[in-house]
Amino acid sequence: MPNRPASLDRALVWFRRDLRADDHAALHAACRAARRVHAVFVFDTDILDPLPRADRRVEFIRDSLMDLDGQLQAFGLSHGVEGVRLIVRHGRATMEVARLAAALGAQAVYAAHDDEPAALARDAQVRGRLAEAGCMLHTVKDHVVFERAEVMTATGTPYSVFTPYKNAWLKKADEFYLRAWPVARHAASLAPWPPAVGEPGVPTLAELGFQTTDLHQHRLPTGSTGAQELLADFLDRIDRYAEAREFPAVKGPSYLGTHLRFGTVSIRRLAREAWQRMQAGSKGAETWLSELIWRDFYHQILHHHPRVVGHAFKPEYDAIRWEHGKHADAWFEAWCQGRTGYPLVDAAMLQLLHTGYMHNRLRMVTASFLVKDLGIDWRRGEAWFALHLNDFDLAANNGGWQWAASTGCDAQPYFRIFNPVSQSERFDPEGRFIKRYLPQLAGLQRPAIHAPWRAKPMELAAAGLQLGRDYPEPVVDHDDARRRTLERFAVARQK
Numbered sequence: 001m002p003n004r005p006a007s008l009d010r011a012l013v014w015f016r017r018d019l020r021a022d023d024h025a026a027l028h029a030a031c032r033a034a035r036r037v038h039a040v041f042v043f044d045t046d047i048l049d050p051l052p053r054a055d056r057r058v059e060f061i062r063d064s065l066m067d068l069d070g071q072l073q074a075f076g077l078s079h080g081v082e083g084v085r086l087i088v089r090h091g092r093a094t095m096e097v098a099r100l101a102a103a104l105g106a107q108a109v110y111a112a113h114d115d116e117p118a119a120l121a122r123d124a125q126v127r128g129r130l131a132e133a134g135c136m137l138h139t140v141k142d143h144v145v146f147e148r149a150e151v152m153t154a155t156g157t158p159y160s161v162f163t164p165y166k167n168a169w170l171k172k173a174d175e176f177y178l179r180a181w182p183v184a185r186h187a188a189s190l191a192p193w194p195p196a197v198g199e200p201g202v203p204t205l206a207e208l209g210f211q212t213t214d215l216h217q218h219r220l221p222t223g224s225t226g227a228q229e230l231l232a233d234f235l236d237r238i239d240r241y242a243e244a245r246e247f248p249a250v251k252g253p254s255y256l257g258t259h260l261r262f263g264t265v266s267i268r269r270l271a272r273e274a275w276q277r278m279q280a281g282s283k284g285a286e287t288w289l290s291e292l293i294w295r296d297f298y299h300q301i302l303h304h305h306p307r308v309v310g311h312a313f314k315p316e317y318d319a320i321r322w323e324h325g326k327h328a329d330a331w332f333e334a335w336c337q338g339r340t341g342y343p344l345v346d347a348a349m350l351q352l353l354h355t356g357y358m359h360n361r362l363r364m365v366t367a368s369f370l371v372k373d374l375g376i377d378w379r380r381g382e383a384w385f386a387l388h389l390n391d392f393d394l395a396a397n398n399g400g401w402q403w404a405a406s407t408g409c410d411a412q413p414y415f416r417i418f419n420p421v422s423q424s425e426r427f428d429p430e431g432r433f434i435k436r437y438l439p440q441l442a443g444l445q446r447p448a449i450h451a452p453w454r455a456k457p458m459e460l461a462a463a464g465l466q467l468g469r470d471y472p473e474p475v476v477d478h479d480d481a482r483r484r485t486l487e488r489f490a491v492a493r494q495k
């Protein structure tokens with residue numbers, strides 16, 4: 001493709017949840033449009049201020065920026081441009097971006113679409129501020145393969161059921177949509193920075209007001225380099241994904257969620273890898289591609305139905321009366337801290353607290369337990385996950401919670417209630433996962449490991465376990481809870 005002459009003198013690329021230099025739609029667009037291109041990331045105090053002072057995600061971002069800075073430098077050097085650096089600001093993004101664009105004399109700012117309601121409001125403010133100074137904000141698709149209204153039904157309405165959406169997605173996807181944006185080819189436009197000595201680089205966590213976390217103990221490598229490592233490891237076992245992904249004690253999934261969340265890997269790259277292997281007959285790749293399509297699906301749901309933030313997708317379920325008061329608060333606390341007395345649920349909640357990750361099967365089990373065993377409003381669980389998941393993504397988290405709570409589009413029917421004991425017997429048969437997070441249960445064998453309250457006194461004694469002292473009695477009886485849930489949902493459905 002012949003190079004178009006650049007029409008702008010200077011542009012600024014604003015990195016947000018796309019922390020890589022390669023296959024980057026906004027950086028590619030800016031490098032083609034402008035003769036000199038700068039790059040900025042803003043540690044946005046509107047987002048950071050409410051967070052706890054030790055947050056693995058802040059550390060993930062901070063370390064990934066070091067990697068991004070290195071990639072930008074390398075891209076510049078490959079075109080003979082020295083001193084290309086990532087500019088980093090710490091303040092309100094709504095102010096900082098316009099201020100920097102003005103200081104640089106940029107005529108345009110480029111960024112990737114972000115369809116979360118808060119991000120759209122922020123971008124509208126930035127767009128307005130930039131416009132006052134005669135500067136344009138251009139945003140482009142980068143975060144998903146198909147966004148917004150790109151995959152619609154034959155009658156032009158958005159899909160709300162996954163399987164037909166997936167079929168339409170697969171029909172539309174081809175090499176054109178999955179191709180990479182070749183930034184390296186146009187990187188001669190990257191401009192040196194800093195103009196003056198003393199310009200700070202990527203700040204330390206302490207400078208940002210945060211503490212170092214245990215992120216690196218959990219084998220979550222950061223930046224594009226980390227994403228490539230995880231991807232290479234996963235591609236060696238992708239063919240076994242369809243079966244292995246169900247068992248939390250097994251290394252089955254890709255563990256790329258946090259990289260997808262922060263864009264340290266391109267979704268097009270991942271979808272392409274899966275697509276090509278699927279064409280070659282890999283069942284595992286086909287299943288994994290389907291998961292990536294769920295991600296697109298929930299993003300388009302959020303775009304078309306932003307009311308899902310805080311409300312049931314099916315409005316009749318907003319009438320449900322959830323448990324509230326002291327007993328509900330105590331149950332919620334037991335769920336959060338992994339003290340419900342149901343080993344698989346507790347081990348999963350401890351995995352989340354200790355690592356910031358939770359296996360997909362366990363997200364379904366724990367979400368179902370909160371809503372359908374404890375009768376607690378799904379929004380409380382959604383908020384807890386949002387605080388603790390390294391890969392927290394508003395669209396996917398909301399979609400996952402509404403699926404488990406039966407309030408969402410294409411959700412599990414309300415009368416399908418996971419039995420936490422049978423889920424445990426089926427997906428962690430030997431209790432290997434449970435014992436990893438609940439070492440006090442290490443002496444129990446199956447079936448007691450799945451339901452310690454059913455163990456004989458001799459079994460408990462042999463395992464050195466006293467219920468109520470070493471491990472809690474179950475907070476609720478599953479069969480009673482099931483009955484209450486059916487009543488609760490039936491009332492809502494009558495309304």
Ligand SMILES: Cc1cc2nc3c(=O)[nH]c(=O)nc-3n(C[C@H](O)[C@H](O)[C@H](O)COP(=O)(O)OP(=O)(O)OC[C@H]3O[C@@H](n4cnc5c(N)ncnc54)[C@H](O)[C@@H]3O)c2cc1C
Pocket residue numbers: 245253254255256257258260291292294295296298358359360361363364367385389391392393394396397398399400401404
């Ligand atoms: C209650 C609940 C909450 C969830 N919250 C989130 C969340 O905040 N962020 C998030 O990315 N995913 C969420 N998921 C979906 C899924 O559990 C995670 O994406 C997955 O466990 C991440 O691990 P992985 O990268 O190893 O997954 P893999 O199995 O390797 O999947 C690859 C990628 O596909 C995407 N994906 C997989 N499953 C889903 C799905 N059901 N919906 C949307 N995207 C999917 C993710 O981007 C994931 O990284 C949630 C699911 C449930 C049931």
